[in-house]
Amino acid sequence: MPSTCNVVVLISGSGSNLQALIDDIQTGDNPARISAVISNRADAYGLERARAAGIPAFSLDHRQFADREAFDAALIELIDQNSPDLLVLAGFMRILTSGFVRHYQGRLLNIHPSLLPKYKGLHTHQRALEAGDGEHGCSVHFVTEELDGGPLVLQSVLLVNADDTPASLAERVHVQEHVIYPLAVRWFAQGRLHLGTQGVMLDDQPLPASGHQIRT
Known part of the structure:
Protein backbone atom coordinates (compact mmCIF):
# COMPACT_ATOMS: atom_id res chain seq x y z
CA MET A 1 0.00 0.00 0.00
CA PRO A 2 1.44 3.41 -0.98
CA SER A 3 2.01 6.10 1.64
CA THR A 4 -1.02 7.89 0.20
CA CYS A 5 -4.16 5.93 -0.63
CA ASN A 6 -6.08 7.52 -3.51
CA VAL A 7 -9.83 7.28 -2.91
CA VAL A 8 -12.56 7.98 -5.46
CA GLY A 13 -27.23 12.99 -3.53
CA SER A 14 -26.39 15.20 -0.57
CA GLY A 15 -23.10 13.52 0.24
CA SER A 16 -23.29 13.49 4.04
CA ASN A 17 -21.14 10.34 4.21
CA LEU A 18 -18.74 12.02 1.80
CA GLN A 19 -18.53 14.96 4.23
CA ALA A 20 -17.78 12.57 7.09
CA LEU A 21 -14.92 11.12 5.03
CA ILE A 22 -13.59 14.58 4.16
CA ASP A 23 -13.69 15.65 7.81
CA ASP A 24 -11.89 12.50 8.96
CA ILE A 25 -9.16 12.83 6.35
CA GLN A 26 -8.60 16.46 7.30
CA THR A 27 -7.56 15.41 10.81
CA GLY A 28 -4.09 15.01 9.35
CA ASP A 29 -3.09 11.49 10.39
CA ASN A 30 -5.07 9.65 7.72
CA PRO A 31 -3.18 8.39 4.63
CA ALA A 32 -6.38 8.45 2.56
CA ARG A 33 -6.69 11.18 -0.05
CA ILE A 34 -9.90 11.76 -2.00
CA SER A 35 -8.66 12.28 -5.54
CA ALA A 36 -12.12 12.70 -7.10
CA VAL A 37 -15.85 12.72 -6.38
CA ILE A 38 -18.17 11.54 -9.14
CA SER A 39 -21.96 11.72 -9.32
CA ASN A 40 -24.48 10.44 -11.82
CA ARG A 41 -26.51 13.58 -11.04
CA ALA A 42 -25.16 17.02 -11.90
CA ASP A 43 -27.30 18.63 -9.17
CA ALA A 44 -26.04 16.40 -6.35
CA TYR A 45 -25.14 18.62 -3.39
CA GLY A 46 -22.23 16.33 -2.62
CA LEU A 47 -20.41 17.79 -5.62
CA GLU A 48 -20.51 21.19 -3.88
CA ARG A 49 -19.12 19.60 -0.73
CA ALA A 50 -16.23 18.23 -2.77
CA ARG A 51 -15.49 21.55 -4.48
CA ALA A 52 -15.59 23.36 -1.13
CA ALA A 53 -12.89 20.97 0.07
CA GLY A 54 -10.78 21.50 -3.05
CA ILE A 55 -11.53 18.03 -4.43
CA PRO A 56 -12.07 17.57 -8.19
CA ALA A 57 -15.78 16.89 -8.78
CA PHE A 58 -17.35 15.35 -11.87
CA SER A 59 -20.84 14.41 -13.05
CA LEU A 60 -21.67 11.68 -15.52
CA ASP A 61 -25.35 11.51 -16.41
CA HIS A 62 -26.47 7.91 -16.76
CA ARG A 63 -29.44 9.06 -18.84
CA GLN A 64 -27.06 9.98 -21.66
CA PHE A 65 -26.08 6.34 -22.22
CA ALA A 66 -27.89 3.62 -24.13
CA ASP A 67 -27.72 1.06 -21.33
CA ARG A 68 -26.19 0.23 -17.97
CA GLU A 69 -23.11 -1.39 -19.55
CA ALA A 70 -22.31 1.69 -21.60
CA PHE A 71 -22.64 3.96 -18.57
CA ASP A 72 -20.48 1.72 -16.40
CA ALA A 73 -17.79 1.55 -19.10
CA ALA A 74 -17.65 5.36 -19.24
CA LEU A 75 -17.67 5.53 -15.45
CA ILE A 76 -14.74 3.12 -15.21
CA GLU A 77 -12.79 5.26 -17.65
CA MET A 93 -28.02 5.04 -6.31
CA ARG A 94 -27.11 2.85 -9.23
CA ILE A 95 -26.99 -0.94 -9.46
CA LEU A 96 -23.55 -1.74 -10.82
CA THR A 97 -22.86 -4.25 -13.56
CA SER A 98 -20.88 -7.41 -12.88
CA GLY A 99 -18.08 -6.16 -15.10
CA PHE A 100 -17.78 -2.97 -13.06
CA VAL A 101 -17.69 -4.85 -9.76
CA ARG A 102 -15.08 -7.31 -11.03
CA HIS A 103 -12.89 -4.44 -12.27
CA TYR A 104 -12.63 -3.08 -8.71
CA GLN A 105 -12.71 -6.39 -6.84
CA GLY A 106 -11.20 -6.05 -3.38
CA ARG A 107 -11.05 -2.25 -3.50
CA LEU A 108 -14.73 -1.33 -3.60
CA LEU A 109 -16.61 -0.47 -0.36
CA ASN A 110 -20.25 0.30 0.32
CA ILE A 111 -22.30 1.26 3.36
CA HIS A 112 -25.82 -0.03 3.90
CA PRO A 113 -28.39 1.07 6.52
CA SER A 114 -29.11 -2.32 8.08
CA LEU A 115 -27.36 -5.11 9.90
CA LEU A 116 -26.62 -7.17 6.82
CA PRO A 117 -27.49 -9.80 5.76
CA LYS A 118 -30.83 -8.49 7.02
CA TYR A 119 -32.81 -6.09 4.87
CA LYS A 120 -30.93 -5.81 1.63
CA GLY A 121 -32.32 -3.14 -0.65
CA LEU A 122 -34.59 -0.27 0.38
CA HIS A 123 -36.84 0.76 3.32
CA THR A 124 -34.57 -0.91 5.84
CA HIS A 125 -35.72 1.04 8.91
CA GLN A 126 -39.40 0.41 8.29
CA ARG A 127 -38.72 -3.28 7.70
CA ALA A 128 -36.73 -3.58 10.93
CA LEU A 129 -39.57 -1.99 12.90
CA GLU A 130 -42.23 -4.12 11.22
CA ALA A 131 -40.23 -7.23 12.14
CA GLY A 132 -40.07 -6.15 15.78
CA ASP A 133 -36.27 -6.18 15.83
CA GLY A 134 -34.60 -5.19 19.08
CA GLU A 135 -31.41 -4.14 17.28
CA HIS A 136 -30.71 -2.28 14.06
CA GLY A 137 -27.75 -0.46 12.57
CA CYS A 138 -25.54 -0.12 9.53
CA SER A 139 -22.87 -2.15 7.76
CA VAL A 140 -19.75 -1.47 5.72
CA HIS A 141 -18.95 -4.24 3.25
CA PHE A 142 -16.83 -5.06 0.27
CA VAL A 143 -18.94 -5.02 -2.88
CA THR A 144 -19.49 -8.19 -4.86
CA GLU A 145 -21.86 -9.01 -7.70
CA GLU A 146 -24.60 -9.87 -5.18
CA LEU A 147 -26.56 -6.74 -4.25
CA ASP A 148 -25.72 -5.77 -0.64
CA GLY A 149 -24.22 -9.23 -0.26
CA GLY A 150 -20.46 -8.71 -0.09
CA PRO A 151 -18.22 -9.68 2.86
CA LEU A 152 -18.79 -7.55 5.94
CA VAL A 153 -16.10 -5.26 7.34
CA LEU A 154 -17.75 -3.29 10.12
CA GLN A 155 -21.17 -2.92 11.72
CA SER A 156 -22.58 -0.42 14.19
CA ALA A 189 -5.72 3.36 3.64
CA GLN A 190 -3.41 2.27 6.46
CA GLY A 191 -3.01 -1.15 4.84
CA ARG A 192 -4.72 -2.86 7.77
CA LEU A 193 -7.84 -3.97 5.87
CA HIS A 194 -8.05 -6.12 2.78
CA LEU A 195 -10.13 -8.81 1.14
CA GLY A 196 -8.16 -12.04 0.87
CA THR A 197 -8.73 -15.69 0.11
CA GLN A 198 -9.82 -16.21 3.73
CA GLY A 199 -12.33 -13.36 3.53
CA VAL A 200 -12.03 -9.94 5.11
CA MET A 201 -8.71 -9.51 6.90
CA LEU A 202 -7.97 -6.87 9.54
CA ASP A 203 -4.41 -6.70 10.86
CA ASP A 204 -3.74 -10.06 9.14
CA GLN A 205 -6.56 -11.73 11.10
CA PRO A 206 -9.80 -12.94 9.46
CA LEU A 207 -12.90 -11.13 10.64
CA PRO A 208 -16.05 -13.08 11.57
CA ALA A 209 -18.90 -13.23 9.06
CA SER A 210 -20.59 -10.32 10.83
CA GLY A 211 -17.46 -8.17 10.55
CA HIS A 212 -16.08 -6.08 13.38
CA GLN A 213 -18.99 -4.82 15.50
CA ILE A 214 -19.36 -1.61 17.45
CA ARG A 215 -22.28 -1.36 19.88
CA THR A 216 -23.74 1.99 20.83
Missing part, protein backbone atom coordinates in the same frame (compact mmCIF):
# COMPACT_ATOMS: atom_id res chain seq x y z
CA VAL A 9 -16.04 8.52 -4.02
CA LEU A 10 -19.26 7.92 -5.97
CA ILE A 11 -22.40 9.78 -4.89
CA SER A 12 -25.90 10.54 -6.12
CA LEU A 78 -13.45 8.41 -15.60
CA ILE A 79 -12.65 6.71 -12.29
CA ASP A 80 -9.41 5.20 -13.55
CA GLN A 81 -8.18 8.58 -14.76
CA ASN A 82 -7.92 9.39 -11.04
CA SER A 83 -5.78 6.34 -10.16
CA PRO A 84 -7.91 4.92 -7.34
CA ASP A 85 -6.51 2.56 -4.73
CA LEU A 86 -10.01 2.44 -3.22
CA LEU A 87 -13.48 3.16 -4.60
CA VAL A 88 -16.13 4.21 -2.08
CA LEU A 89 -19.88 4.16 -2.72
CA ALA A 90 -21.48 6.89 -0.62
CA GLY A 91 -25.16 6.96 -1.54
CA PHE A 92 -24.55 6.06 -5.17
CA VAL A 157 -25.32 -1.99 16.31
CA LEU A 158 -27.87 0.13 18.18
CA LEU A 159 -30.92 -0.73 20.27
CA VAL A 160 -34.34 -0.03 18.80
CA ASN A 161 -36.40 2.16 21.13
CA ALA A 162 -40.05 1.43 21.82
CA ASP A 163 -41.04 4.83 20.39
CA ASP A 164 -38.82 4.68 17.29
CA THR A 165 -40.30 5.54 13.93
CA PRO A 166 -38.66 4.88 10.56
CA ALA A 167 -37.58 8.53 10.55
CA SER A 168 -36.08 8.52 14.05
CA LEU A 169 -34.35 5.23 13.44
CA ALA A 170 -32.96 6.49 10.14
CA GLU A 171 -31.57 9.57 11.89
CA ARG A 172 -29.80 7.54 14.57
CA VAL A 173 -28.41 5.06 12.05
CA HIS A 174 -27.17 7.91 9.88
CA VAL A 175 -25.08 9.23 12.76
CA GLN A 176 -23.43 5.83 13.06
CA GLU A 177 -22.75 5.67 9.32
CA HIS A 178 -20.62 8.79 9.76
CA VAL A 179 -18.60 6.97 12.41
CA ILE A 180 -17.95 3.58 10.83
CA TYR A 181 -17.46 4.52 7.17
CA PRO A 182 -14.49 6.83 7.80
CA LEU A 183 -13.04 4.19 10.13
CA ALA A 184 -13.23 1.46 7.48
CA VAL A 185 -11.68 3.75 4.87
CA ARG A 186 -8.91 4.67 7.29
CA TRP A 187 -8.18 0.98 7.96
CA PHE A 188 -7.93 0.31 4.23
Whole structure:
Protein backbone atom coordinates (compact mmCIF):
# COMPACT_ATOMS: atom_id res chain seq x y z
CA MET A 1 0.00 0.00 0.00
CA PRO A 2 1.44 3.41 -0.98
CA SER A 3 2.01 6.10 1.64
CA THR A 4 -1.02 7.89 0.20
CA CYS A 5 -4.16 5.93 -0.63
CA ASN A 6 -6.08 7.52 -3.51
CA VAL A 7 -9.83 7.28 -2.91
CA VAL A 8 -12.56 7.98 -5.46
CA VAL A 9 -16.04 8.52 -4.02
CA LEU A 10 -19.26 7.92 -5.97
CA ILE A 11 -22.40 9.78 -4.89
CA SER A 12 -25.90 10.54 -6.12
CA GLY A 13 -27.23 12.99 -3.53
CA SER A 14 -26.39 15.20 -0.57
CA GLY A 15 -23.10 13.52 0.24
CA SER A 16 -23.29 13.49 4.04
CA ASN A 17 -21.14 10.34 4.21
CA LEU A 18 -18.74 12.02 1.80
CA GLN A 19 -18.53 14.96 4.23
CA ALA A 20 -17.78 12.57 7.09
CA LEU A 21 -14.92 11.12 5.03
CA ILE A 22 -13.59 14.58 4.16
CA ASP A 23 -13.69 15.65 7.81
CA ASP A 24 -11.89 12.50 8.96
CA ILE A 25 -9.16 12.83 6.35
CA GLN A 26 -8.60 16.46 7.30
CA THR A 27 -7.56 15.41 10.81
CA GLY A 28 -4.09 15.01 9.35
CA ASP A 29 -3.09 11.49 10.39
CA ASN A 30 -5.07 9.65 7.72
CA PRO A 31 -3.18 8.39 4.63
CA ALA A 32 -6.38 8.45 2.56
CA ARG A 33 -6.69 11.18 -0.05
CA ILE A 34 -9.90 11.76 -2.00
CA SER A 35 -8.66 12.28 -5.54
CA ALA A 36 -12.12 12.70 -7.10
CA VAL A 37 -15.85 12.72 -6.38
CA ILE A 38 -18.17 11.54 -9.14
CA SER A 39 -21.96 11.72 -9.32
CA ASN A 40 -24.48 10.44 -11.82
CA ARG A 41 -26.51 13.58 -11.04
CA ALA A 42 -25.16 17.02 -11.90
CA ASP A 43 -27.30 18.63 -9.17
CA ALA A 44 -26.04 16.40 -6.35
CA TYR A 45 -25.14 18.62 -3.39
CA GLY A 46 -22.23 16.33 -2.62
CA LEU A 47 -20.41 17.79 -5.62
CA GLU A 48 -20.51 21.19 -3.88
CA ARG A 49 -19.12 19.60 -0.73
CA ALA A 50 -16.23 18.23 -2.77
CA ARG A 51 -15.49 21.55 -4.48
CA ALA A 52 -15.59 23.36 -1.13
CA ALA A 53 -12.89 20.97 0.07
CA GLY A 54 -10.78 21.50 -3.05
CA ILE A 55 -11.53 18.03 -4.43
CA PRO A 56 -12.07 17.57 -8.19
CA ALA A 57 -15.78 16.89 -8.78
CA PHE A 58 -17.35 15.35 -11.87
CA SER A 59 -20.84 14.41 -13.05
CA LEU A 60 -21.67 11.68 -15.52
CA ASP A 61 -25.35 11.51 -16.41
CA HIS A 62 -26.47 7.91 -16.76
CA ARG A 63 -29.44 9.06 -18.84
CA GLN A 64 -27.06 9.98 -21.66
CA PHE A 65 -26.08 6.34 -22.22
CA ALA A 66 -27.89 3.62 -24.13
CA ASP A 67 -27.72 1.06 -21.33
CA ARG A 68 -26.19 0.23 -17.97
CA GLU A 69 -23.11 -1.39 -19.55
CA ALA A 70 -22.31 1.69 -21.60
CA PHE A 71 -22.64 3.96 -18.57
CA ASP A 72 -20.48 1.72 -16.40
CA ALA A 73 -17.79 1.55 -19.10
CA ALA A 74 -17.65 5.36 -19.24
CA LEU A 75 -17.67 5.53 -15.45
CA ILE A 76 -14.74 3.12 -15.21
CA GLU A 77 -12.79 5.26 -17.65
CA LEU A 78 -13.45 8.41 -15.60
CA ILE A 79 -12.65 6.71 -12.29
CA ASP A 80 -9.41 5.20 -13.55
CA GLN A 81 -8.18 8.58 -14.76
CA ASN A 82 -7.92 9.39 -11.04
CA SER A 83 -5.78 6.34 -10.16
CA PRO A 84 -7.91 4.92 -7.34
CA ASP A 85 -6.51 2.56 -4.73
CA LEU A 86 -10.01 2.44 -3.22
CA LEU A 87 -13.48 3.16 -4.60
CA VAL A 88 -16.13 4.21 -2.08
CA LEU A 89 -19.88 4.16 -2.72
CA ALA A 90 -21.48 6.89 -0.62
CA GLY A 91 -25.16 6.96 -1.54
CA PHE A 92 -24.55 6.06 -5.17
CA MET A 93 -28.02 5.04 -6.31
CA ARG A 94 -27.11 2.85 -9.23
CA ILE A 95 -26.99 -0.94 -9.46
CA LEU A 96 -23.55 -1.74 -10.82
CA THR A 97 -22.86 -4.25 -13.56
CA SER A 98 -20.88 -7.41 -12.88
CA GLY A 99 -18.08 -6.16 -15.10
CA PHE A 100 -17.78 -2.97 -13.06
CA VAL A 101 -17.69 -4.85 -9.76
CA ARG A 102 -15.08 -7.31 -11.03
CA HIS A 103 -12.89 -4.44 -12.27
CA TYR A 104 -12.63 -3.08 -8.71
CA GLN A 105 -12.71 -6.39 -6.84
CA GLY A 106 -11.20 -6.05 -3.38
CA ARG A 107 -11.05 -2.25 -3.50
CA LEU A 108 -14.73 -1.33 -3.60
CA LEU A 109 -16.61 -0.47 -0.36
CA ASN A 110 -20.25 0.30 0.32
CA ILE A 111 -22.30 1.26 3.36
CA HIS A 112 -25.82 -0.03 3.90
CA PRO A 113 -28.39 1.07 6.52
CA SER A 114 -29.11 -2.32 8.08
CA LEU A 115 -27.36 -5.11 9.90
CA LEU A 116 -26.62 -7.17 6.82
CA PRO A 117 -27.49 -9.80 5.76
CA LYS A 118 -30.83 -8.49 7.02
CA TYR A 119 -32.81 -6.09 4.87
CA LYS A 120 -30.93 -5.81 1.63
CA GLY A 121 -32.32 -3.14 -0.65
CA LEU A 122 -34.59 -0.27 0.38
CA HIS A 123 -36.84 0.76 3.32
CA THR A 124 -34.57 -0.91 5.84
CA HIS A 125 -35.72 1.04 8.91
CA GLN A 126 -39.40 0.41 8.29
CA ARG A 127 -38.72 -3.28 7.70
CA ALA A 128 -36.73 -3.58 10.93
CA LEU A 129 -39.57 -1.99 12.90
CA GLU A 130 -42.23 -4.12 11.22
CA ALA A 131 -40.23 -7.23 12.14
CA GLY A 132 -40.07 -6.15 15.78
CA ASP A 133 -36.27 -6.18 15.83
CA GLY A 134 -34.60 -5.19 19.08
CA GLU A 135 -31.41 -4.14 17.28
CA HIS A 136 -30.71 -2.28 14.06
CA GLY A 137 -27.75 -0.46 12.57
CA CYS A 138 -25.54 -0.12 9.53
CA SER A 139 -22.87 -2.15 7.76
CA VAL A 140 -19.75 -1.47 5.72
CA HIS A 141 -18.95 -4.24 3.25
CA PHE A 142 -16.83 -5.06 0.27
CA VAL A 143 -18.94 -5.02 -2.88
CA THR A 144 -19.49 -8.19 -4.86
CA GLU A 145 -21.86 -9.01 -7.70
CA GLU A 146 -24.60 -9.87 -5.18
CA LEU A 147 -26.56 -6.74 -4.25
CA ASP A 148 -25.72 -5.77 -0.64
CA GLY A 149 -24.22 -9.23 -0.26
CA GLY A 150 -20.46 -8.71 -0.09
CA PRO A 151 -18.22 -9.68 2.86
CA LEU A 152 -18.79 -7.55 5.94
CA VAL A 153 -16.10 -5.26 7.34
CA LEU A 154 -17.75 -3.29 10.12
CA GLN A 155 -21.17 -2.92 11.72
CA SER A 156 -22.58 -0.42 14.19
CA VAL A 157 -25.32 -1.99 16.31
CA LEU A 158 -27.87 0.13 18.18
CA LEU A 159 -30.92 -0.73 20.27
CA VAL A 160 -34.34 -0.03 18.80
CA ASN A 161 -36.40 2.16 21.13
CA ALA A 162 -40.05 1.43 21.82
CA ASP A 163 -41.04 4.83 20.39
CA ASP A 164 -38.82 4.68 17.29
CA THR A 165 -40.30 5.54 13.93
CA PRO A 166 -38.66 4.88 10.56
CA ALA A 167 -37.58 8.53 10.55
CA SER A 168 -36.08 8.52 14.05
CA LEU A 169 -34.35 5.23 13.44
CA ALA A 170 -32.96 6.49 10.14
CA GLU A 171 -31.57 9.57 11.89
CA ARG A 172 -29.80 7.54 14.57
CA VAL A 173 -28.41 5.06 12.05
CA HIS A 174 -27.17 7.91 9.88
CA VAL A 175 -25.08 9.23 12.76
CA GLN A 176 -23.43 5.83 13.06
CA GLU A 177 -22.75 5.67 9.32
CA HIS A 178 -20.62 8.79 9.76
CA VAL A 179 -18.60 6.97 12.41
CA ILE A 180 -17.95 3.58 10.83
CA TYR A 181 -17.46 4.52 7.17
CA PRO A 182 -14.49 6.83 7.80
CA LEU A 183 -13.04 4.19 10.13
CA ALA A 184 -13.23 1.46 7.48
CA VAL A 185 -11.68 3.75 4.87
CA ARG A 186 -8.91 4.67 7.29
CA TRP A 187 -8.18 0.98 7.96
CA PHE A 188 -7.93 0.31 4.23
CA ALA A 189 -5.72 3.36 3.64
CA GLN A 190 -3.41 2.27 6.46
CA GLY A 191 -3.01 -1.15 4.84
CA ARG A 192 -4.72 -2.86 7.77
CA LEU A 193 -7.84 -3.97 5.87
CA HIS A 194 -8.05 -6.12 2.78
CA LEU A 195 -10.13 -8.81 1.14
CA GLY A 196 -8.16 -12.04 0.87
CA THR A 197 -8.73 -15.69 0.11
CA GLN A 198 -9.82 -16.21 3.73
CA GLY A 199 -12.33 -13.36 3.53
CA VAL A 200 -12.03 -9.94 5.11
CA MET A 201 -8.71 -9.51 6.90
CA LEU A 202 -7.97 -6.87 9.54
CA ASP A 203 -4.41 -6.70 10.86
CA ASP A 204 -3.74 -10.06 9.14
CA GLN A 205 -6.56 -11.73 11.10
CA PRO A 206 -9.80 -12.94 9.46
CA LEU A 207 -12.90 -11.13 10.64
CA PRO A 208 -16.05 -13.08 11.57
CA ALA A 209 -18.90 -13.23 9.06
CA SER A 210 -20.59 -10.32 10.83
CA GLY A 211 -17.46 -8.17 10.55
CA HIS A 212 -16.08 -6.08 13.38
CA GLN A 213 -18.99 -4.82 15.50
CA ILE A 214 -19.36 -1.61 17.45
CA ARG A 215 -22.28 -1.36 19.88
CA THR A 216 -23.74 1.99 20.83
